[in-house]
Amino acid sequence: MITRSPAKVQTATPLLATDNSWQRQLSQAIRSPEALCRRLDLDPACLPGAAQGHALFEVCVPEAYLARIVPGDPHDPLLRQVLPLAAEAETPAGFVSDPLAEAAHTPRRGLIHKYAGRVLLIASPTCAINCRYCFRRHFPYDANAPSRAQWQQSLDYLRDDTSIHEAILSGGDPLAASDRQLAWLVGELEAIPHLRRLRIHTRLPVVIPERIDAALLDWLAASRLQKVVVLHINHANEIDSSVVAACERLKRASATLLSQSVLLRGVNDSVDAQAALSERLFEAGVLPYYLHVLDPVAGAAHFDVPDEEARELVAGLREILPGFLMPRLVREIPGEASKTPL
Ligand SMILES: *Cc1c(COP(=O)(O)O)cnc(C)c1O
Ligand code: SF4
Numbered sequence: 079m080i081t082r083s084p085a086k087v088q089t090a091t092p093l094l095a096t097d098n099s100w101q102r103q104l105s106q107a108i109r110s111p112e113a114l115c116r117r118l119d120l121d122p123a124c125l126p127g128a129a130q131g132h133a134l135f136e137v138c139v140p141e142a143y144l145a146r147i148v149p150g151d152p153h154d155p156l157l158r159q160v161l162p163l164a165a166e167a168e169t170p171a172g173f174v175s176d177p178l179a180e181a182a183h184t185p186r187r188g189l190i191h192k193y194a195g196r197v198l199l200i201a202s203p204t205c206a207i208n209c210r211y212c213f214r215r216h217f218p219y220d221a222n223a224p225s226r227a228q229w230q231q232s233l234d235y236l237r238d239d240t241s242i243h244e245a246i247l248s249g250g251d252p253l254a255a256s257d258r259q260l261a262w263l264v265g266e267l268e269a270i271p272h273l274r275r276l277r278i279h280t281r282l283p284v285v286i287p288e289r290i291d292a293a294l295l296d297w298l299a300a301s302r303l304q305k306v307v308v309l310h311i312n313h314a315n316e317i318d319s320s321v322v323a324a325c326e327r328l329k330r331a332s333a334t335l336l337s338q339s340v341l342l343r344g345v346n347d348s349v350d351a352q353a354a355l356s357e358r359l360f361e362a363g364v365l366p367y368y369l370h371v372l373d374p375v376a377g378a379a380h381f382d383v384p385d386e387e388a389r390e391l392v393a394g395l396r397e398i399l400p401g402f403l404m405p406r407l408v409r410e411i412p413g414e415a416s417k418t419p420l
Contacts, residue, residue, distance in 0.1 A: 140286050142286050
């Protein structure tokens with residue numbers, strides 16, 4: 079009906095892309111309790127508590143994620159993941175700053191080697207969202223953000239250990255790094271003959287789906303390594319059509335898509351919520367991988383679900399879901415050779 083001239087399309091497309099680029103969305107993320115409260119029409123009575131939590135771990139939520147939160151509802155399961163509370167100042171016994179004892183398994187700056195055959199690399203110190211229950215909320219990223227020269231030491235470590243077949247990019251969020259940096263790193267990893275797999279642990283495709291852009295897909299699709307992207311998704315409402323589209327783009331770059339979640343009080347601590355999450359993941363072409371019980375990090379105790387309740391929940395889930403939609407309920411215990419099934 080309407081024929082646009084190709085020239086017009088060409089000039090319009092890059093402009094639009096820049097406008098909505100992930101970097102711009104990230105730079106415009108909400109970073110204060112006041113702005114969060116205003117944007118979501120929350121009762122201002124929540125502000126003093128939010129300010130207390132914010133002082134411990136700052137607020138960060140991009141608009142694409144905010145858009146999936148129901149305004150004015152203090153119990154929204156997505157809001158609970160990002161709104162700071164006064165309860166974060168409480169530190170019950172057992173809730174500590176490095177619950178996974180990662181500091182003891184860091185042979186090179188930014189490299190964590192706990193499990194046989196795979197190594198975790200801190201590819202970016204930052205995230206696109208600050209999740210209140212984050213087990214790395216106290217992580218000393220400044221001491222672990224490697225320079226190029228330090229990256230060479232991590233790469234040497236991988237080259238020297240032929241038992242390592244998988245490199246896991248983690249963070250922070252590894253996809254918060256630039257594509258230039260990531261393309262360089264993946265190129266270096268690819269040149270290590272005994273590496274077979276590249277795994278990326280990320281929440282960015284959920285928080286800012288536009289992160290899965292042409293520049294990222296270029297280096298990802300070109301890699302000889304087998305690619306696994308483990309998304310971090312806790313609730314069905316986190317998966318809107320733009321997230322589904324981002325997952326489709328990743329699949330076209332031949333990535334296998336999995337999801338890990340954290341079992342969180344008031345967010346996804348019911349059979350219904352977990353079943354809806356698994357079903358919605360599968361609709362997006364993603365299989366559930368792990369359901370983690372909360373790591374006992376200081377500031378997150380109010381999200382804790384007792385083990386007994388977690389087991390009951392998973393038993394209830396097993397009664398209604400096909401086996402391939404069942405996440406594995408696990409805990410990370412420092413010193414163990416893998417995640418521990420509950
Ligand atoms: C969780 C984790 C892994 C990956 O474990 P999988 O069971 O293979 O998913 C690897 N290294 C570290 C340090 C981890 O914490
Ligand atoms: S995206 Fe992951 S690493 Fe980043 S704050 Fe959330 S839970 Fe922590």
